[in-house]
Amino acid sequence: MVNTSFETPPEMHVEILARLPLKSLMKFMSVSKKWESIIRGEQFRRDYLIQSMTRPRVLFVANRRYFHNFKPEALFHSVYQEEPSSLSSVQQMRTYETPLYKVSQPVRGLICHQGDTNIVICNPGLKKFRNLPQIEVPEFASMRSFFGYDEVKNVFKVLCITQLVKYQTTTEGDIHKVRSDVGHQVYTVRSDVESSSWKGIACNYDYSAVTEGLFKGGFLYYGAQSNNDQSVVMSFNVSSEDFSVIELPNEVDFDNNWKLVNYKGGIALVDEDNFDIHLNGNRVFKILFRNEVAGNWEIETIEIPRWKETVDNEDYHFKGTIGTGELLVFVPTHGTRFGRRVLYCDEATKNLRRFDIEERMIDEDHIVRTFFDHVDSTWLM
Numbered sequence: 001m002v003n004t005s006f007e008t009p010p011e012m013h014v015e016i017l018a019r020l021p022l023k024s025l026m027k028f029m030s031v032s033k034k035w036e037s038i039i040r041g042e043q044f045r046r047d048y049l050i051q052s053m054t055r056p057r058v059l060f061v062a063n064r065r066y067f068h069n070f071k072p073e074a075l076f077h078s079v080y081q082e083e084p085s086s087l088s089s090v091q092q093m094r095t096y097e098t099p100l101y102k103v104s105q106p107v108r109g110l111i112c113h114q115g116d117t118n119i120v121i122c123n124p125g126l127k128k129f130r131n132l133p134q135i136e137v138p139e140f141a142s143m144r145s146f147f148g149y150d151e152v153k154n155v156f157k158v159l160c161i162t163q164l165v166k167y168q169t170t171t172e173g174d175i176h177k178v179r180s181d182v183g184h185q186v187y188t189v190r191s192d193v194e195s196s197s198w199k200g201i202a203c204n205y206d207y208s209a210v211t212e213g214l215f216k217g218g219f220l221y222y223g224a225q226s227n228n229d230q231s232v233v234m235s236f237n238v239s240s241e242d243f244s245v246i247e248l249p250n251e252v253d254f255d256n257n258w259k260l261v262n263y264k265g266g267i268a269l270v271d272e273d274n275f276d277i278h279l280n281g282n283r284v285f286k287i288l289f290r291n292e293v294a295g296n297w298e299i300e301t302i303e304i305p306r307w308k309e310t311v312d313n314e315d316y317h318f319k320g321t322i323g324t325g326e327l328l329v330f331v332p333t334h335g336t337r338f339g340r341r342v343l344y345c346d347e348a349t350k351n352l353r354r355f356d357i358e359e360r361m362i363d364e365d366h367i368v369r370t371f372f373d374h375v376d377s378t379w380l381m
Contacts (some may be wrong), residue, residue: 018051022091022125022376029381042154042191045378049108052375055080056323057091058342058355059124059374061111062366063100074100076124081322081372082344095125103369104147107215109377110189112147112158119145119158121189121380128380132187133197134158137162141181144214148220148238156189156379157238159220159312160198161209182207186241191379203243207234212259221246221267223254233267234258249288249297261320266290269297272317272333281308285318302328303352316343322372331370342370 017025017039029036038044058081065073076093083089099115112113113120117137121130137143141164149156164181176323185198211223220236233246248269252258257272269288276284290298318329330343342355 018047048378057081057374059371060368061103062368074098091125093124106371106374107147107149109375110379121286123380125376135160138164140161144209146220148215150239152239156188160185163208201241205245210254263320264325270318283307304345310352
């Protein structure tokens with residue numbers, strides 16, 4: 001008798017598994033220890049991430065304006081960001097356990113949540129959380145956290161900044177900032193669950209962090225005010241844990257609604273109050289784009305055709321570019337009534353289209369934050 005049985009090559013196992021959704025991977029892990037060993041492996045984690053990056057997601061993180069039944073409810077909803085929504089592509093999660101005072105941009109499938117003094121790392125696709133140790137925050141001090149990835153050591157890192165701003169009243173009764181007492185700590189998030197602790201690091205610059213962070217190319221960027229009230233961009237090398245300062249043009253003032261955005265693979269600044277609707281219905285605005293080669297900021301004017309015709313009186317702000325950098329993205333300014341709507345503009349064709357997300361769990365009582373280029377990941381599995 002001819003034996004027709006055969007063994008599938010191990011590399012084919014990985015290739016098949018890498019194309020499955022996270023929910024299916026969880027089922028495979030419960031069926032076989034062999035599958036579990038493959039899925040939990042470092043190589044598979046990398047392969048799965050590479051595959052997921054070909055189909056990035058738009059992630060909506062929502063919380064109610066007021067606690068629901070005295071609980072800090074949080075909702076997560078994601079779909080493929082450039083494909084028609086289908087039931088099979090939707091990922092949803094509701095939780096009452098995670099703080100949402102601050103939420104980082106997604107980095108390799110993980111996001112970082114901050115409460116008053118606690119920080120949680122979350123994988124929304126897997127519905128998995130990891131609580132970090134509590135941070136000691138001085139009385140009357142504020143805290144900001146930023147999330148990035150160290151490609152050299154293959155670990156995530158959280159940069160936490162505690163700052164206590166001190167003021168002085170002049171003889172004329174005016175109040176001036178004297179200085180900021182700023183502390184910096186880093187926490188390393190590894191793939192295993194081994195314990196770690198917050199590590200203090202030094203920074204030779206005096207400043208106050210004032211904006212959300214942006215992670216690009218191994219660096220964390222965030223807007224800050226120096227002690228002489230000049231707006232600057234702080235740059236933090238996630239691998240070496242070194243800080244540097246990027247000077248800004250005089251017209252940039254983070255107190256007046258300037259924001260950092262991802263633009264064509266680099267960083268840019270946009271003034272959210274400086275948008276014009278022309279008589280022809282087009283929307284025109286300017287951005288400051290960082291030219292890393294020349295080491296300066298360059299002005300670029302962007303004009304969006306048929307803006308008024310498409311959005312009417314709805315208020316949107318610019319979120320930057322996604323994917324290959326060819327699509328400009330806009331989201332509702334207040335993140336409420338139209339919080340599940342996204343506008344895409346193809347910069348080459350100037351085609352403007354609206355992308356609506358059908359999600360009944362998110363209503364007008366929610367504040368919605370929108371993130372792009374989120375991917376599925378097996379971290380925390």
